[in-house]
Amino acid sequence: MTFATLGLIEPLLRALQTLGYQTPTPVQAQAIPAVLAGRDLMAAAQTGTGKTAGFALPLLQLLTMEGPKVAANSARALILCPTRELAEQVHASVAEYAQHLPLTTYAVYGGVSINPQMMKLRKGVDILVATPGRLIDLFRQNALKLNQLQTLVLDEADRMLDLGFSEELANIYRMLPKKRQTLLFSATFSDEIRQLAGQMLNDPLSIEVSPRNVAASTVKQWVVPVDKKRKPELFVHLMRKGRWKQVLVFAKTRNGVDALVDKLQGLGINADGIHGDKPQATRQRALDRFKSSDVQILVATDVAARGLDIEDLPLVVNFDLPIVAEDYIHRIGRTGRAGNTGEAISLVCADEVNMLSAIEMLTRQTLTRQMEPDFEPEHRVPDTDASGQVVKKPKKPKKPKASGGGGGKRNLGKWVDSGDVAPAEPSIKPVRKVPVFNTGPRKKK
Ligand code: AMP
Numbered sequence: 001m002t003f004a005t006l007g008l009i010e011p012l013l014r015a016l017q018t019l020g021y022q023t024p025t026p027v028q029a030q031a032i033p034a035v036l037a038g039r040d041l042m043a044a045a046q047t048g049t050g051k052t053a054g055f056a057l058p059l060l061q062l063l064t065m066e067g068p069k070v071a072a073n074s075a076r077a078l079i080l081c082p083t084r085e086l087a088e089q090v091h092a093s094v095a096e097y098a099q100h101l102p103l104t105t106y107a108v109y110g111g112v113s114i115n116p117q118m119m120k121l122r123k124g125v126d127i128l129v130a131t132p133g134r135l136i137d138l139f140r141q142n143a144l145k146l147n148q149l150q151t152l153v154l155d156e157a158d159r160m161l162d163l164g165f166s167e168e169l170a171n172i173y174r175m176l177p178k179k180r181q182t183l184l185f186s187a188t189f190s191d192e193i194r195q196l197a198g199q200m201l202n203d204p205l206s207i208e209v210s211p212r213n214v215a216a217s218t219v220k221q222w223v224v225p226v227d228k229k230r231k232p233e234l235f236v237h238l239m240r241k242g243r244w245k246q247v248l249v250f251a252k253t254r255n256g257v258d259a260l261v262d263k264l265q266g267l268g269i270n271a272d273g274i275h276g277d278k279p280q281a282t283r284q285r286a287l288d289r290f291k292s293s294d295v296q297i298l299v300a301t302d303v304a305a306r307g308l309d310i311e312d313l314p315l316v317v318n319f320d321l322p323i324v325a326e327d328y329i330h331r332i333g334r335t336g337r338a339g340n341t342g343e344a345i346s347l348v349c350a351d352e353v354n355m356l357s358a359i360e361m362l363t364r365q366t367l368t369r370q371m372e373p374d375f376e377p378e379h380r381v382p383d384t385d386a387s388g389q390v391v392k393k394p395k396k397p398k399k400p401k402a403s404g405g406g407g408g409k410r411n412l413g414k415w416v417d418s419g420d421v422a423p424a425e426p427s428i429k430p431v432r433k434v435p436v437f438n439t440g441p442r443k444k445k
Helices: 010-019 026-036 051-065 084-097 115-121 132-140 157-162 166-175 191-200 228-242 254-266 280-291 325-332 350-363
Strands: 041-044 075-080 105-108 125-130 151-154 181-186 205-208 219-225 247-250 271-274 297-300 315-318 342-348 389-391
Touching (some): 010 051, 010 084, 026 051, 026 205, 041 051, 051 151, 075 084, 084 105, 084 280, 105 115, 132 166, 151 191, 157 166, 157 191, 166 191, 228 254, 254 297, 271 280, 325 350
Parallel strands (some): 041 205, 075 125, 105 125, 151 181, 247 297, 271 297
């Protein structure tokens, strides 16, 4: 199959040739004909599957072939994204695909001045990429009208809900013309997503290109157990040992990002960080420098790094595990993209065992553990497996007071380390079922 057989017009084929895209990815093969035929779409596709081109190429074609010229302060297509970085990235891809077409594209998001955006919208744009909050601001200030809108794309819809944008999405829904084409992309289909789709989509075609909630198989994943306080030291050790050249590192909090960047920079390591407290221009600069290899280590929170496409990223390190298990899939999806192989290493301390268990359950695999000599944790990380069980090691038995009886080795079942000596009365707690992490809407920051 080729892009030409999918029915794309020559100016798009020429742009794809320049970009070196030869064969459509599975999501593109399914989405392009359906969108060209005017269908609504509900697509389960992770980042890295080529989903952006999957919606952007047919969208550009329809806008070129059909519909009136864009009016002042209007947009003919709207692509909603959860974060500023993703909006910029999607916009850059759309602009590349549209390079031979007479269409205008623009991206708007918060964290930067609204006035230049209002000025730019005066003439109208064919394709507007936007984050939900700024879109509403522009609409309320009459800088944008949506009555000419032909197509709405919800990109990373699950993430928009995770970030607490459900109210904004409901508001935007009320601003839209009833007659339109709507395309929804989401890494996973939760109940909330299905509800949103039920409201926004009209008889959608459902496509799923990767098994639900299963991380990309091209990524080699493993866990290094370590005590929490020794994580920075272990990171530096692994980095030097593995001669890491370009690493995206995830930390749980903004403070965690700053502390690790300070520590690395203090050691003369070329590191930078991105998180929600940093001004947009600083975030974008750090990202650009990382992409161009001017920065070796980029430390990020989940919010800042979601959906970023960095070509050939060989390694992702989870300095902290994510609180929401599904974020693990998004994080490691930064590597092993478009058929390349990648590695994802997680530094896990005893406190994080429930998160590890939730990730293993979600991805239906038990992550391999690799102890690093000299970094074996004092606080042991209990055993976990893909069934969601955390297996507590029995406490060390007290020495028997009297001689005879109870001191020998006993087999207490598969969860007992072979070197353990069982107490006379085994103190093993029953295997505990771990609660699955709440993946519902989070509070907006
Ligand atoms: P996405 O999932 O949209 O973020 O795309 C992931 C990466 O795959 C991007 O760097 C795209 O440029 C690239 N890509 C998308 N489609 C193709 C294709 N058909 N052939 C080669 N690379 C592609």
